[in-house]
Amino acid sequence: MKQQDTTSISTSVMDKIKNGKVHMRPRLYYAALSIVTIGAVILSGITVTYLLSIAFFWLRIITSDTMAYGARANFNEAVASFPWWTLALAALLLTAAILLVRKQGRIYKHKTSSIVILIIISSLVLGFGLSFVVMDPHTPGVNDRPGQGWREKR
Amino acid sequence: MTMHTTKSDETIVAQVKAGDADAYATLMERYEAKLIRYVVYLIHDTVSAHDVVQDTFIKAYQNLQAFNPKYKFSSWLYRIAHNEAMNVIKKNRHITDYDIETLPEAGYDQRLEELIDNDALKAHVHECLDKLDVKYREVIQLIYFERMKYEEVSDVLHIPASTVGVWASRAKAKLKNICEQKGVKR
Numbered sequence: 403m404k405q406q407d408t409t410s411i412s413t414s415v416m417d418k419i420k421n422g423k424v425h426m427r428p429r430l431y432y433a434a435l436s437i438v439t440i441g442a443v444i445l446s447g448i449t450v451t452y453l454l455s456i457a458f459f460w461l462r463i464i465t466s467d468t469m470a471y472g473a474r475a476n477f478n479e480a481v482a483s484f485p486w487w488t489l490a491l492a493a494l495l496l497t498a499a500i501l502l503v504r505k506q507g508r509i510y511k512h513k514t515s516s517i518v519i520l521i522i523i524s525s526l527v528l529g530f531g532l533s534f535v536v537m538d539p540h541t542p543g544v545n546d547r548p549g550q551g552w553r554e555k556r
Numbered sequence: 557m558t559m560h561t562t563k564s565d566e567t568i569v570a571q572v573k574a575g576d577a578d579a580y581a582t583l584m585e586r587y588e589a590k591l592i593r594y595v596v597y598l599i600h601d602t603v604s605a606h607d608v609v610q611d612t613f614i615k616a617y618q619n620l621q622a623f624n625p626k627y628k629f630s631s632w633l634y635r636i637a638h639n640e641a642m643n644v645i646k647k648n649r650h651i652t653d654y655d656i657e658t659l660p661e662a663g664y665d666q667r668l669e670e671l672i673d674n675d676a677l678k679a680h681v682h683e684c685l686d687k688l689d690v691k692y693r694e695v696i697q698l699i700y701f702e703r704m705k706y707e708e709v710s711d712v713l714h715i716p717a718s719t720v721g722v723w724a725s726r727a728k729a730k731l732k733n734i735c736e737q738k739g740v741k742r
Contacts (some may be wrong), residue, residue, distance in 0.1 A: 411606060412584045415613045419577050424614050426573075429621045510714035 439502035446495035447525075449488055454529025456480060462533060565629035573620055584613050587630070590702065591637050597682075597697050598641040598690065599648075608644055612637040631711035634698070638712055645690065684735040692727035699724055 418424040459480070463473050503509055509517060563571075565586070571579040591612060595605040615636050616623075623632050685693055691713075698709045699720075706724075710717040 411588055411610050411613065412581055415584060415610060415617070416578075416581050418614065419580065419617060424617055426620050427618055427622075432622050504714075511710065511716055513716050513718070 435502070439499065442495050442499040442502060446492060446499045449492035449495060450525050451528045451532055453489070453492060454525055455532035456484070458530045458533035566625045569620060569623060569625065569629055572617075580617060583629070583633075587633055591633070594634065594697060594702060595637055595641050597685070597701075598638075598694060599644045600686075601644075601648075604644055604648075605641075608637065608640045611640050615640070627711065628708060631704070631708045634702070634704075634712040635714070638694070684731055684738060687734045687738075688727060688730055692723060692730060695720060695723045696727045696731065 415424070456477075459473070459477055463470050463477055466473070563582075565583060568579050568583055572583070588609060591609045592602075592605055595608045595612075596602055599605060599608065612633065616633055619636075623629065685696060688696065694713065695709060698704045698712060699706075704712070706717045706720045709720045713720070715723075
């Protein structure tokens with residue numbers, strides 16, 4: 403009975419394969435999936451880092467010894483022109499990236515806590531670094547933009 | 557078909573990928589009985605187990621191009637079976653113990669008995685295992701019944717190898733406890 407059942411599974415599957423009811427997915431499908439995964443990881447990384455850089459910039463302003471007018475102006479400008487829909491995009495991309503990486507990669511070989519700590523630390527470091535580069539009024543060129551004449555040039 | 561029997565799984569997979577669909581039958585023959593036993597112990601339903609194994613083979617064939625030959629085919633196949641079995645468990649919470657009792661006694665690694673340190677366990681091991689949580693039962697099953705290494709179990713369950721060790725250790729302790737409670741004595 404067992405042998406019969408076992409044989410019927412093989413036969414049934416082979417019949418489906420030979421009758422064309424079951425197809426092997428092409429390599430192109432997996433190549434496309436890998437590209438989408440890598441793209442989602444990169445985009446979510448950039449978005450999260452940029453959001454963190456704004457947060458860090460704000461923290462640096464409120465903890466500053468001076469009024470930091472230039473920095474505040476830059477921060478307000480960044481917040482006013484910030485496309486808030488990227489928050490939803492970041493959440494969506496992060497979810498997609500996590501799902502795709504879990505499905506395709508071998509990230510499970512490492513402890514979840516280690517991966518989470520690594521992601522948090524790298525995001526914080528990059529976000530902190532970016533807060534100096536992108537919006538800092540001391541960055542060369544930032545105060546040279548047209549319409550910024552009321553600020554003192556350094 | 558016999559010409560495939562001495563070849564490794566990974567070699568046969570390469571043949572199937574290259575277009576020799578018949579070679580896939582050899583792979584199925586190698587794993588059918590093992591997968592049925594594995595799935596029956598997880599879902600406790602022989603009829604559903606056959607469906608799960610059939611779906612496993614179909615999904616494995618459909619996704620064969622995604623299989624990386626650097627890794628073991630068996631672990632990859634068991635992973636698909638695991639996912640399919642978990643879907644069945646999620647759908648049917650009410651499972652019976654009947655089918656697991658009707659299974660023929662499968663050979664298992666003697667280390668299990670040594671670790672439990674109990675001669676009488678041989679006759680009751682399935683009965684005791686049945687009372688374990690699914691995740692612990694699966695770890696015990698893969699290590700001692702399917703004779704997989706921790707790395708392979710890690711690939712099947714998608715957990716770190718260190719976690720496999722921790723779960724195996726807990727599972728053995730729980731199994732010993734259950735057997736003692738059930739009155740299985742030395």
